[in-house]
């Protein structure tokens with residue numbers, strides 16, 4: 489969460505012009521070259537209110553053997569990606585969710601899958617360490633440490649709730665973000681093509697059940713032998729898909745989010761008010777032997 493030393497005003501209203509950059513992670517392109525290319529793509533989005541990049545677009549979400557070598561600091565004074573993204577956000581004058589990097593230097597030798605958000609001044613305003621690591625007993629789940637804190641960001645027009653890829657399968661995280669005031673979930677991903685149907689379904693489900701916008705930014709191409717789904721999408725609080733690309737080429741998906749729609753949907757169809765369980769227990773009592 490934004491610290492108490494960083495008060496910001498979020499009005500949760502107006503229109504957010506969002507640009508989601510579905511970046512290709514081509515194993516034949518160097519990380520340096522991709523970083524420069526992505527920085528210039530971000531600069532080309534001047535005029536947007538929010539620009540979003542995918543998960544681990546520097547190294548590739550499935551390029552596990554490169555994680556340690558490509559790990560970086562989240563501090564723009566020490567990390568090449570943080571520095572490049574801070575400068576690109578400032579030059580374009582945009583809020584930038586810079587996708588995620590393999591982070592080193594947070595706690596000893598531990599590595600994390602960490603999303604970074606920059607203000608239009610290029611200031612780092614949030615870091616979200618992915619809570620649910622993918623791979624069961626392999627890959628990310630064994631190489632990286634898990635984050636522990638849900639994170640929201642006070643963008644001036646919309647409180648953003650942050651999640652990353654596999655997190656999409658865990659609705660309790662999104663409910664916690666909703667309870668923290670999120671009006672739009674931002675979900676960078678490196679989701680494989682073979683589970684593209686799950687991606688579509690889960691992204692819409694998170695929007696419908698929380699009556700919240702979802703900005704889900706996938707990765708283009710294929711890396712480490714894993715074809716990516718792409719299918720970057722913007723979904724409104726009623727579950728309508730405002731924009732989506734049906735392929736996995738590198739592309740920009742844009743949409744205008746009318747933030748007033750969140751309150752309209754929540755007031756006209758007030759399912760969130762009908763919740764009975766909160767944090768796993770009855771809101772107005774405790775479960776005892778299955779009865780109140």
Ligand SMILES: NC(=O)CCC(=O)C(=O)O
Nearest residue numbers: 549622653654678680683
């Ligand atoms: N990078 C990821 O978190 C992949 C998640 C995935 O493949 C799945 O949930 O399916």
